[in-house]
Amino acid sequence: MSKVYINGIGSISSQKTFGNNDFLEKILVYTNNVIPVVNPDYKEYIDPVAARRMAKGIKMGVVASRIALRDAGLENVDAIITGTGMGCVRDSEKFVSAIIDNDEKYLTPTSFIQSTHNTVGGQIALGLQCKGYNFTYxxxxxxxxxxxxxxxxxxxxxxxxxxxxxxxxxxGEHTIAIHKLINHIKLEKIETTKLLGSNTAGTIFGEGANFFVVSNKKQDSTYAEVLAVETYNTLLETEVLNTVILFLKDNNISVENIDAIVLGNNGDIQYDMFYNKLSSGLFKDTQQVYYKHLCGEFNTASSFGIWLASKILKTQKLPEAIKINKKSKENYRTILLYNQYRGENHSLTLLRKC
Amino acid sequence: MEVLKQELKENIIEQLNLEDITVEDIADNDVLFGDGLGLDSIDALELIVMLDKNYGIKLTDPKEGRAIFGSIEVMAKYITEHRTK
Structure with missing residues (x-):
């Protein structure tokens, strides 16, 4: 069985990550509970004629994928697999609003065509003329x-x-408004760097696109080897610890071998306890890392965590802004990532330095 | 007619997301489709909806659009003669 490597990365986030050169040396601190991405100049990457029908999510996806490809030194790939929780939510909102506002008349085609979840993967393939496997989860x-x-x-x-x-x-404006109404977004404004100490329900919302070229061939640009990834739709708080122990055992790795654990803490007092089970127990002596104060919470925020872990393993640097605790470590060889949102859809990922 | 032409240019730019184009960039006789402004068949559908919504003109045969959407001048003339609102 071949090994799997991360050979190129591209990130558009609420930090200035698209340049791929710096590694969070200076971070942007926000006081809003809904934080946008730092936009690159999309016109540098996308033909304006093609870009005019693209909503922000499509532009972010297309550009992040181009950055990842360039980083891996590739022009094309064998397959494109995209993950998105809400898809092209802006065009979905636009189309549904038009149905309501215009009494089901005067429906224009563009927002309908662009509103599907697989639009990003489709547009990336069109741009690259990649006719291989194309799938959206x-x-x-x-x-x-x-x-x-x-x-x-x-x-x-x-x-x-x-x-x-x-x-x-x-x-999407309407989706954000709903999340505010149901208190999934914090009621009080909070400085993003103080997210973990908030002691209140809800979190800050973000957006972003993080793309990776993964390959079964190692090369000079390689960031990390993907050792394992596992997902769990439901997991009780009491089951987290044993699930992690079993996951590590299945991969023949002990807790002592984990040089850093990247946690998806988002400052929601109701659900951060899932992470606390690990950070105050099994991994209390391990370097703990968090990132949602930098990118905000969104369905695919964990891809920013993978971006972060990839950078740590390649650069062997761990920026101060992402440390939960401070453990002296000379090198980072193996990183474990754990994420969940509101107690559901958990994931464990293991990356190793090459 | 001049007011209508101005309105059409503004609406076309906004509805078709022509980000880098201003009203001044579109001459009354510029060809809108193909080599001109570069509009395509999806834009034609957007314009058909715009005619219906803003001016009460229903184009039942999309082929009609080819002639009507020739230029701002032609569109304005057609709208003036056929508008119901």
Whole structure:
């Protein structure tokens, strides 16, 4: 069975990550509970004629995928697998609003055509003229991990050699308003760097696109080897610890071998306890890392976590802004990632330095 | 007629997301489709809906659009003669 490597990365987030050069040396701090991405100049990457019908999520996905491809030194790939929780939610909102506002008349085609969840994957393929396997996973907070799992299986079995995978979600005005109404977004404004100490329900919402070229061939640009990825739709708080122990055992790795654990804490007092089970117990002596204060919460936010872990393993640097605790570590060889959203759709991912 | 032409240019730019184009960039006799402004068949559908919604003109045969959407000048003339609102 072939090994799986991350050979290129591309990130558009609420931090200036699209340049791929810096690694969170300076972070942007927000005081809003809904934080947007830092936009690259999309025109540098997309022909204006093609871009005019693209909503933000499509542009983010197309550009992040181009950055990842360039990083891997590739022009094309064998397959494209996209993960998204809400798809092109802006065009969906636009189309549904038009139905309501115009009494089911005067419906225009563009927002309908662009509103489907697989539009991003389709547009990436059109731009690259990639006629290979193209699939979009829509599964809440494990949408991205589903792409990684699919790609891993294909690469391990040599069904493909290079696959572009990514997670992308954009903010939609109406959807955000609903999340505010049901208190999934914090009521009080909070400085993003103080997210974990908020002690209140809800979180801050973000958006973003994080794409990766994964391959069964290691190369100079390789960031990490993907050792394992596992998803769990339901997991009780009391089951988390044993699930992690079993996951590590299945992969012949002990807790002492984990040099850093990347946690999806989002400052929601109702659900961060899932992470606390690990951070105050089994991994209390491990370097703990968090990231949702940088990118906000969204269905594919965990793809930013993979971006972060990839950078740590390649650069062997761990920026101060992402440390939960401070453990001295000379090198980072193995990183475990754990994510869940509101107690559902959990994922465990293991990456190793190459 | 001049007011209508101005309105049409503004609506076309907004509805078709022609980000880098201003009203001044579109001459009254510029060809809108193909080599001109570069509009395509999806844009034609958007314009058909716009005619219905804004001016009460229903185009039942999409082929009619080819002639009507020739230029801003032609569109404005057609709308003036056929509008119901």
């Amino acid at each position: 829509v599964h809440a907070s494990i949408s991205f991990e589903s792409t990684l799992l699919d790609a891993k299986l294909q690469l391990e079995n040599d069904e493909a050699n290079t696959i572009l995978i990514g997670g992308v979600d954009e903010q």
